[in-house]
Structure formats: C-alpha cells, structure tokens
Amino acid sequence: MTRILILVGSLRAGSTNRQLAEAAVKLAPDGVEVVPFDALADIPFYNEDIDVEGSVPAAAAGLREAARSCDAFLLFCPEHNGTVPAVLKNAIDWLSRPRGAGAFGGKPVAVVGATFGRYGGVWAQDAARKAASIAGGKVIEGLKLSVPGSLTRFAETHPADDTELAAQLTEIIAGLHSHVDEAAGATQLLSDAARRH
Known part of the structure; x- marks a missing residue:
C-alpha cells in the first residue's frame, strides 16, 4: 500500500484547496492511501532553539512522524501575496531538519493548487x-x-x-504512486547487488 501525505497550505475550513484535498482522498485508487495532516495550525514557527531532541513541540513531532511513515507527498498550495502561504512554508522548514536527514528523505513530491486569480497560483506553487x-x-x-x-x-x-x-487529480495521484514504485524497485536492485558482492 502506497501512503501519500497531504499538506494543505490554507487553514480556512471552506478553502478551495482544502476541497481539492478532500477530492484527492476520495479519488485514491486501490493500493493507495491518501492521508491529510490536519494540524499545521498547531505547529509553531520553526526555531532551532525549540527543535531539540526530546522536547520538539508535539505538533511538529507529529508532522515529522507522519512524513517518515509516508511514501510520497501531495502539497496543496494557495497563493498569498504571490508566494507560498506561511503555514505551508513552515511545515516544509520543519521537515527540512535536521540538516541532511530531514523527513522528506528524497521521497516523491507533487505540488498543486487553486486560487481565485486567473493564473491558478503558479508563482506560489513554483516557490x-x-x-x-x-x-x-x-x-x-x-x-x-x-x-x-x-x-x-x-x-x-x-x-x-x-x-x-477529478481526472487530473487521479492522474497526479497515479503519477506519485508510480514514482514510489520506481524508487522501491531501484532500492531493491541496489540491495540485491550488494548481497551478490
């Protein structure tokens, strides 16, 4: 079972990006579990002084655990003043640490989003x-x-x-799933090669 973690960069209950995320959960095909992380609002802004082993804030520790237990990420990114919403950027910052051993861990990531404007938030999504x-x-x-x-x-x-x-979201979920499968296959090949030597 492939597990895809959803992070939504809007805290508003009725946001269109949250609705898109709900659609992704419903559209997950067999063999794929799409799981939202709903506690981004509870995570304090990243501060190295509070990122100390044994005393990391509970919500941040929960995010890292959810990230480590998933196989891929699907980020829903609205656009705030032309760039990434602070809540989503903060989640990325927490997942980037510790340096060189962050919870993203080379896993596949896709970024999508919706905005009221006519460009759909492409600046924010690129950022x-x-x-x-x-x-x-x-x-x-x-x-x-x-x-x-x-x-x-x-x-x-x-x-x-x-x-x-619905068709576009389904394609994106399937694309993440296929990249997870490719990565697993490559890891298995390396493992098999190491055992032979």
Whole structure:
C-alpha cells in the first residue's frame, strides 16, 4: 500500500484547496492511501532553539512522524501575496531538519493548487516546489495542477464532482504512486547487488 501525505497550505475550513484535498482522498485508487495532516495550525514557527531532541513541540513531532511513515507527498498550495502561504512554508522548514536527514528523505513530491486569480497560483506553487526540493524532497516536475477562478468554479460543485479536475487529480495521484514504485524497485536492485558482492 502506497501512503501519500497531504499538506494543505490554507487553514480556512471552506478553502478551495482544502476541497481539492478532500477530492484527492476520495479519488485514491486501490493500493493507495491518501492521508491529510490536519494540524499545521498547531505547529509553531520553526526555531532551532525549540527543535531539540526530546522536547520538539508535539505538533511538529507529529508532522515529522507522519512524513517518515509516508511514501510520497501531495502539497496543496494557495497563493498569498504571490508566494507560498506561511503555514505551508513552515511545515516544509520543519521537515527540512535536521540538516541532511530531514523527513522528506528524497521521497516523491507533487505540488498543486487553486486560487481565485486567473493564473491558478503558479508563482506560489513554483516557490513551494523549490523549497520542498531544497528541503530534501524529490519534486516531480511533470505532476502539476493550477486551478484558476476557483471560487467561481467551485461555487456549486465540489472538486470531486468536477469531471475534468477529478481526472487530473487521479492522474497526479497515479503519477506519485508510480514514482514510489520506481524508487522501491531501484532500492531493491541496489540491495540485491550488494548481497551478490
């Protein structure tokens, strides 16, 4: 079973990005579990003084544990003033530490999102991809979805019931799943080669 962890960069209960995340959970195919992490609001801003073994804030420790137990990440990124929302960037910062051994661990990452504006938040999503990559994730550049005009588009239709979006989200989830399978296959080959020598 492939486990994909969802991080949503909006805290608003009715946000369109949260609705997109709900759709992703519903659309997960057999063999894939899509799990949202819902405690980003409880994580303090990253501060090395409080990132001390044995006393890491509970919500941050929970995020790291959820990240370590997943196989891939799906980030839902709205756009705040042209860039990544602070809550999502803060999660990436926590997952980037300790330096060189962060919880992203080279796992596949896809970034998608929706905004009211006409470009669908591409600036913010590109910034999130950059941050996640530097933090140690393996960002899959081909897996993208930027939804413009979201408040109008989802005014009466949930994203899960939007045929076009449902198909696109399903494709992104399947793409993450295939990259997890590829990584597992490569790891097995290396392990087999090491045993032969």
